[in-house]
Structure formats: structure tokens, C-alpha cells
Amino acid sequence: MSFALLMRLSLRNILRHRRRNAMLLAAIVVAVGGVTFMNSFIRGFQQDLRDSAVNNLTGHIKVFAPGYRDDPGIERSFYVAGDWRPDVSSGLLEGWAARIRIPAVIMSERETRGVQLVGVDPSQEGISFLGDAFYEGETLADENDKRIFVGQALVDQLDTKVGRRLVIITQGADGRNREAGFRIAGVYDAEGTGLEKAFVFTGRAALQKMLDTREVTEVSIRLTNDGAGSSVRSMLLSYFSGLEVMGWRELEPQIAAMFVFADTAIFIWFAIMMGALVFGLVNSLITAVMERVKEFGMLRAVGMRPGSVIVQVVIESSLLMMSGVALGLVVGWLLCQWMSEGLDLSQWASGVEMVGMRSVVVPRLYGADMMLVAGLSLVLGIVASLYPAWRAVKIKPLEAMRR
């Protein structure tokens, strides 16, 4: 029996029960659309996690002196030549920055807090959150700028403002404490008060002068594509021999763990949805077979092979599934478009920050995820049709026609 004929038979059978199949289709659309929509949020969340980890002065890859991570201090620093730049093709490299990052004590007339004092070259900081943070006052002009750039939350804690002076105490290269006054150039507003409380920025060269060093404590590199990490790493390892070169996954293991978990979550979510769908699917297909016992009996009697019976049922299921998946993907896509501004979670801002998300989650729809959902759904459609198809094959022509 030709495939085209089987196709026509299946199609007609679907159209015979419009209401029922429309319901089934609606269920498939809700399932596929729901999975697509939810997945896009999981992806958006995942991306946010990585972006905020990478933005957090981490970068995709970072170079440190050995021991710095356990005991950060200017004595664990290294020299980077002024004309050095990462030997990475410009298409892969988004940017890089050499910084000094050391613990320090910051004091206003009223309050004292502990912070990380970061000496930066502002022109390099397009790669970190500093590059696009909102601020009040001025940013640092260049690496010789002796002023500081402070987070809003810290300014509140210290009860100070732009233009005032703060005293910073930190350890110099010789192990002795340095104490110096800094004027506040500007106050930045970062995503989340954690960053604002932690980081105080100043010019790198100015800080080097204060600490009596020519070295830096870290080089951070940001790539355009996370996947290129390993080749860049080996390049860095051979250049900075004796130093530690680490990717963001090692630097932020908790975020990396969540990142991996998000991949799994997509499958769990899919399995649950399809589990709920499969009952209705099998139910409809079995009914479709059982109400056609007579027909199948006749078809068998006029010579249809058992194989063709199976194919017919499988085609029916697959056709339903395919149209459902197609519509579902469109619905999911439309929902994502509708939500393209992002889902505003600022109502739960501190909770969101604790989990490492931003307060607006933008759904991200990936072709690969859509293909995965479509592929797995079609496989499920075929698997779900096997039992009904087997029932159809078991129909004995003679008995069936006698009914």
C-alpha cells in the first residue's frame, strides 16, 4: 500500500473527529508552547547568571599570582608589560583589563567599612559592570585619576556623598600600611547592593604609586564566545608561566553549578509536561483505533498488511503531534515576543539578587532548544502510538467484520 494513500487515510481519520482532535491539538499546543516559554526563561536566567558572574570583574578567564585567591594582597602580584595584549583574534576578544584588587578599609567621618579597592584603567573596563553602570557625578578619567568611584550602597552606609573625602587604609607592597585621603568622583548604581558595597574603584597607576609597585594582581579577559575559552587559556598559560589561569566556572563554582543545573531543568520540565500530555494522547489514539475496529477488519480483509496498519496509526499520531508542535512553537515564540521586554521580578528584588538573577528576566529562545523540544515531542508521539497501533494489528478481520 502506498505511503500517499496511508497518509490520506490518516488525514481523513483525523478530520473525522474534529472536536476531539482539536482538543488534543490544543493540549499539545499548551504543552509545547508552555515548555518553549518556560525554557526561554530558564535560558534567560542561565544567561543572566553567567553574565553577572562574568561582569562581576571576573571575565571569562582570569590570571592571578599563585596564592592570591586564598590570601589576596599586593604582595601576590605580577608584572604586565605596558604594551601587552592578549594574543587572541579580535573576533573572539571582547576586551581585557589589568587591575589591582586588594582588601582595604574605608572610613568617613562617621563610619568604617571593609571593601575591595580596585585600581583600574577606565578605558579597559568596558568588559565589566563598571562600563555601563549608572552613576552620579563623574567617572574616573584615566588610570592616573586619584579620585575614587564608589557604590551607592556604600555611600549610604558611610553617610557621605560625591565630592567628599574618604580615608582608605591598605597594605603597600612593602607590607606596611598606607593611609590616604581620596575624593569621591562619582557614585555608581550596580545591579544589586552586593557589588555596590564591595568595590571601590580608583585609577590603576595612581594606586600603584601609592602602594609602591608597578605590578597588578589580576588580568581579566572577556571573550565574545564562552566556547573559545580553552584555547585562550593555553595561550595565557604559556605567556604567564608560573601564574594561575582560571575560567569563570572555577572562579564561581556555585554559579557554574547552577548554570549546569539549568540545562537539566529544561529536560525535567519537558518530561513533566509530556508526562501530563501522554495520558490524553494515548487515550485519544486508542479510541480512534477502537472505534474503527470494523474498518481495520475490512482493510485487513481486502489485503492491507499488518505493517501498514501500524504505519497508519503512527502517521495519525505523528500528524497530530507535528501540527501541535508547530503551533506550540509559534505560540511559545509569540509569548516570548510579547515578553521580550522581560519579566519584571523587582517585586522580589532581594530574593532575586540572592539567587544571582537580575530583577528583569528576558526570555531567550534558542533554535537548538526549539529543535530539541520538537524532536523529543515527535519521538514521544510515535512512542505513544505504538500501543494503539499494536491494538489495531491484533484486530482479527473475520471477528471485526462480524460485529
Place this chain on the structure above:
Amino acid sequence: MSEAAALPVRQAPRRSGDLLWKTAFRNIWRNRRRTWLTAGGIGFAVFLITSSISLQDGSYIDQRESATGLLTGHVQLVHPDYPDESKFEFFLGDLSDKLRAVRSAPGVVAATPRVQAFVLVSADERSFAAQVLGIDVAREAKIIRFFETLQEGEIPHAADEALIGTALARNLGAGVGDELVLLGSGRRGGVAAFALSVSGLFQTGIEELDRSLLLTSLATVQDGFGLSDEAHTIVVQGRGPLQARPLARELERTLGSSVRARPWQELMPEVEQGIELDRVSGDFMYGIIMILVGFSVVNTFIMVMFERTHEFGMLLALGLRPWSIIGMVQLEAFGLWVLGTLMGWLLALPLVIYFIVWGISFGDSMEQLAEQMYMPSSIHGAITVRAMLTAPVVMFFATQVAAFLPSLRIRSLNPVDALRQEA
């Protein structure tokens, strides 16, 4: 005679009610495969939603306990200006009177004072900023879990001993037994300076605490900063985290306007918000699952309508009213719901018991993450009204609606046409 003639007429509806139940029950078992599949769908939803909510609700309980139990307590009493600007000079006076009043207030299990200040801590050449917290060590050991995070050494016994975070210790290059010098600004701008020795190191997994907290005895900090019968905070432990808000209101009423009572939800908004976020995203997922299963129930009843058109035509011809038939179909839907719910509950029960008794522990990589979110290293399930009833109640209405929509057709069914249809 007239009475006897009226009797069967009055009895008839009652009998037909019984009959409807019976017929409905039989109809459920007429197509067993379909019944099992439909009830299976309902059961799947009930199983999945019941067990997940049980775990969610249980984890919320664990998370609240763990968050409040670590250091914060249920309610903190502070100076009315302290919440806006946590400055040293906003402390509570007449501490012993206040403590006495708080301890005798209803619902208070324990209350203990704390003094806190930002200081410069030095060990040899190195100096870092830290928050020093002066506490009643012996009393606090009974009410907070903080001392369980001790990594090395012991909790402070003598007045001049201190506990510091592992990260702070690393930064200072100090270990157990080493001497620390604290420098801060005391009352009325005076300088507060005193020395402490490290008795132990703690590690909570919460970076801010590990990096900048120093714990020592209340008396030492009070003396060092020139406080007498004064403290910044009175930490109150009530009967449970959920009673914190009413307890805070009650304490504010008792103590008057000289004190602000802050429940832990205000002190750690991230915990309650994280819970809320988790709950909302869970509800979204449950909603979709129930819609899916709802569709499959609608489908079942569309099939029922289709197959039994002949039968319904006959019932109409026999004189049954359309609404009685619809009622019967609703009863069938009810039967399916009972079956599905029981299946779902039976399946969920062992899992829920497992969650309650053994719980789920996080892997190594997630454990640190859990700590950061004030989660214990394993979470347990709980039997709550929300867990047990959400899915059954929603599914009850869903099945009723799902059966009702297709069966509305019965109203416009013409018995003659219906009877002509193939059985």
C-alpha cells in the same frame, strides 16, 4: 386513594437520583481503559503537584528555620532610628528593664542583647575592617545555631576571646590563639581600642559574614565602647519564624515608641522573597500541568458524548430530562476525579513520607550555594493543606467543567435523530 396515587410520583425523583448514581458508576467502568487513562492523567497531576508542593513547603520551613536560626533570630528590637541609619549612637538604653519586659512578654522564648560596631581589626602589620558583635555567648549558644559553623578552635569562654570568620582570619594572617587589636570610634567620638585573642574560626558559607564578622562577649564590647546598661539590639526568639510578625507588633505595643521591633522578614527580605518567587514559578508550572490534564478530561467527555449519543437519545425518549442526563455525566466526572485523586495521593504518599523522613540532600556543588541562600544542606517535605489540597480542589472544578461543556449538547439532542445514530 388520592394520597396513594400521589406517592409514587413523589418517590420517583428520589429513585431516579439513586439510579443516576448507579448508572453513572456503571458507566465509569464501561470503558475501563479510557477510565484508567483519564483518571491516570488526573492522578499524575495530583501526584506530581502534591509531592512537589510538599517538598516546596517543607523546604520553606527548613529555610526559614535555618535563616532565622543562624544568627538573626525571629525579632530584633532596636532604637527607632537604627533601621534607617545603623549608627553606633542609636542604642537602646535601660537595657535590663527592657530585657525583663521582653522576657516576660507572651510568646517570647528567649531574649538576648547584642552590641555591634564597625572596627578596624589588626593582627601584626595587617588591618581589615570588621563588624564586631558583642553577645551573651552562653545564652546565645542555646538559641542560635551559629556556633555549629565553628571550623577550628572553641567558642569564646573568657571575656577577651573572639571568634572570627575564616576569610577574615586568612586576610589577617591570624589563627587560633593569635592576638587582635580592635580600633573603633566609641561614644561621643571617643576612640575605642582593645585587644582580643582568637579562640576559634567559623565558616558560615555566607561571604559577608565570613569576611567581616567578629564575635566576642557583650561585656567586652560594652566596656570598650563605653556603654553601660545599653545595647544596640535585643534578639528575641519566639515560638517560630511565622509568628515573628505578630510577635514584633505585640512587643512594640508593650515597649512603646522607644523601640522598633523588626521581624526577620524585614531583616532578611531576600529569604521571604526567594520563597515567594519559588512559589510563584511553581504555581505557573502546576497551572500548565492542570490545564493539560483538563484538556484530556474534556477530550474524554467529547468521546463519551459521541459514543453514547444513541444511548442518550433512548434515555430522552424514555422521558428522562436533559438535565438529569447532564447530572449523570457530572457524576461520572466526579467518579473519575475520586479515582484520579486517590491514585495520585496513593502514589504521592510514599514519596512525601520519604521526603519527610529522609529528605533530599544537595550534592557537594550545590551545598555551598544552599548555604549562601540560608538553606540547610538537606531539605525535607511537609504535609500542608496547600500540598494536599491544591491539585485535588483545582482538578475537581476542572473535571466538572470539562464534563459539563461537551454534555451541554444533550440539551439540544433530538431523541429521534439520536436513536438513528449508530450505537
